[in-house]
Amino acid sequence: MSFLLTIIRLMMKNKNGSTRIGEAVFYYLYPLCIPPGNHYHLYFINIRSIIRVFANDRPGVMTWHAISSTLILTAFYASVEMQRRPELRDKPVAVCGSQEDRHGIVLTANYVAKPFGVKTGMTIWQAKQCCPNLVILPPDMRQYIRISKLAREIYEDYTDQIEPFGLDESWLDVTGSVGLFGSPMAMAKEISNRIKFELGITASIGVADNKITAKLGSDYRKPDAITRIEADNYREIAYPLPVQDLLYVGPATERKLNGLGIYTIGQLAQCPVNYLTYKLGKMGAVLHTFATGKDPSPVKRTDYAATVKSVGNSATTPRDLVCDEDVHLMLYLLAESVASRMRDLAARCMVVELYVRDTHLVSFTRRRKLAVPTCSSAEIAHTAFELFRANYRWSRPIRSIGVRGAELVEADAGVQTSLLGDDAKREKWERIDAAMDHLRQRYGYMSIRRAVTCADPELGRIDPRDDHTVHPVGYFGG
Amino acid sequence: MNEAKREKRYVPVVVRFDAEGQLRPLTIEFDEEHKYAVDRVLDICHAACQTVGGVGVRYTVRVQGQERYLWLEKSRWFVEAIT
Numbered sequence: 001m002s003f004l005l006t007i008i009r010l011m012m013k014n015k016n017g018s019t020r021i022g023e024a025v026f027y028y029l030y031p032l033c034i035p036p037g038n039h040y041h042l043y044f045i046n047i048r049s050i051i052r053v054f055a056n057d058r059p060g061v062m063t064w065h066a067i068s069s070t071l072i073l074t075a076f077y078a079s080v081e082m083q084r085r086p087e088l089r090d091k092p093v094a095v096c097g098s099q100e101d102r103h104g105i106v107l108t109a110n111y112v113a114k115p116f117g118v119k120t121g122m123t124i125w126q127a128k129q130c131c132p133n134l135v136i137l138p139p140d141m142r143q144y145i146r147i148s149k150l151a152r153e154i155y156e157d158y159t160d161q162i163e164p165f166g167l168d169e170s171w172l173d174v175t176g177s178v179g180l181f182g183s184p185m186a187m188a189k190e191i192s193n194r195i196k197f198e199l200g201i202t203a204s205i206g207v208a209d210n211k212i213t214a215k216l217g218s219d220y221r222k223p224d225a226i227t228r229i230e231a232d233n234y235r236e237i238a239y240p241l242p243v244q245d246l247l248y249v250g251p252a253t254e255r256k257l258n259g260l261g262i263y264t265i266g267q268l269a270q271c272p273v274n275y276l277t278y279k280l281g282k283m284g285a286v287l288h289t290f291a292t293g294k295d296p297s298p299v300k301r302t303d304y305a306a307t308v309k310s311v312g313n314s315a316t317t318p319r320d321l322v323c324d325e326d327v328h329l330m331l332y333l334l335a336e337s338v339a340s341r342m343r344d345l346a347a348r349c350m351v352v353e354l355y356v357r358d359t360h361l362v363s364f365t366r367r368r369k370l371a372v373p374t375c376s377s378a379e380i381a382h383t384a385f386e387l388f389r390a391n392y393r394w395s396r397p398i399r400s401i402g403v404r405g406a407e408l409v410e411a412d413a414g415v416q417t418s419l420l421g422d423d424a425k426r427e428k429w430e431r432i433d434a435a436m437d438h439l440r441q442r443y444g445y446m447s448i449r450r451a452v453t454c455a456d457p458e459l460g461r462i463d464p465r466d467d468h469t470v471h472p473v474g475y476f477g478g
Numbered sequence: 479m480n481e482a483k484r485e486k487r488y489v490p491v492v493v494r495f496d497a498e499g500q501l502r503p504l505t506i507e508f509d510e511e512h513k514y515a516v517d518r519v520l521d522i523c524h525a526a527c528q529t530v531g532g533v534g535v536r537y538t539v540r541v542q543g544q545e546r547y548l549w550l551e552k553s554r555w556f557v558e559a560i561t
Contacts (some may be wrong), residue, residue, distance in 0.1 A: 084531035146552075198524040198526060200531075
């Protein structure tokens with residue numbers, strides 16, 4: 001009786017009863033209503049196939065599948081654009097970054113443009129060569145984030161275990177909702193229909209008993225399909241698929257696996273795990289687990305907050321950096337943003353990392369451990385510049401540069417003071433930084449600037465913090 | 479809704495908030511000469527507008543005896559205007 005009373009209590013206490021009811025069902029009724037061996041259903045929802053559906057003027061669906069985060073995001077952008085501009089639905093359309101800011105590549109292309117050879121990552125002029133009538137649209141991140149949030153609100157009606165993987169993809173664990181909404185396939189259909197009706201876009205859905213297989217399922221049939229892959233049909237569906245369909249098998253890993261005679265997921269699953277570990281290191285064992293459809297990682301709960309391990313900012317600059325002064329300016333801009341974000345987290349970093357990529361897209365990363373943790377922008381910039389001076393010989397101009405504060409510790413954690421007496425100086429700089437934060441929060445980013453950033457208006461106008469784009473976290477939470 | 483060509487037109491709308499915070503559109507000010515009283519709100523739901531584009535809360539309203547859709551997209555109202 002106690003569990004029934006608990007459910008009633010939860011319903012009475014909370015206006016938004018669905019989540020509470022879902023919790024109660026999960027904890028109390030779930031063991032009673034789910035058949036043994038069929039108790040763990042995950043949805044992986046990817047909205048990117050919408051673009052194809054719109055291009056065909058068909059209503060779409062959600063697939064559940066494994067794709068790189070970049071592709072997911074770009075396709076999602078295009079589908080949102082097609083929804084709000086119906087007049088473009090039968091035209092080749094690409095959402096592209098700003099040419100002026102040197103981000104002029106195709107972020108996504110719709111289904112009409114793809115047969116012309118327009119692909120994600122192409123420069124705009126290349127895309128125009130493939131398709132002269134291509135309609136170029138600038139990205140509207142606010143709208144994409146809005147639609148992503150609305151999609152998430154739909155998911156929240158079904159479960160509180162929603163793990164986003166970029167703006168347009170999510171895993172849902174609906175195990176606890178089966179008693180309320182019916183089978184996972186029925187739920188998938190309902191969610192699919194709601195996304196079509198409420199958001200005007202489509203998505204593909206994979207239903208499986210683990211996250212990796214759910215992603216595979218969503219890639220299996222598109223755009224208008226819901227694919228179920230579980231123990232009874234896993235070998236039949238997954239084993240013949242090319243090994244690069246697995247998450248974390250990129251071009252380099254694919255080459256390595258092909259070199260071992262492994263071309264399909266089935267071959268990878270049947271390969272001895274010791275051999276894979278010997279050849280690929282610990283990722284060998286991970287990929288073997290993925291290939292056998294036994295990934296044990298749970299779908300994180302909605303209120304899960306990942307522990308922040310590092311804070312970094314990078315920028316592809318409006319023009320190439322050609323001298324130390326340019327790099328000095330950029331490092332100050334980036335360090336200010338990194339330090340400010342660390343202060344928001346009440347953290348300091350023990351390690352400063354520098355990332356540099358030249359005009360031939362050759363990049364390197366260097367790091368240095370600090371004597372004491374800091375969130376002083378001057379100290380971070382100074383360390384990063386020392387790393388730069390020690391590791392770059394100006395063989396080519398620089399296209400992008402980044403700074404990261406790693407090995408974060410709590411800001412109020414005790415530290416070993418220095419005998420040399422530079423603690424007071426550091427504290428003073430940190431107070432100056434905090435004062436700058438307050439001023440910028442109140443009067444805007446440009447209200448106070450270091451004089452060095454005024455030396456070059458083109459570079460100095462970059463606001464790394466507010467222009468910062470949060471990319472999808474890795475599957476392993478990195 | 480007939481098959482005539484339509485365009486998205488943002489319009490001023492007079493609304494009433496009741497004590498519970500519920501919003502009810504009262505008058506659609508289509509232009510200076512045409513202001514339509516909303517006789518009744520028949521349905522409210524989240525929906526995408528397939529004809530002219532847009533995503534928001536769709537109010538199905540009765541105006542002068544005819545059913546029409548009125549959309550609240552973020553903080554702006556729009557209708558599917560016949561061109």
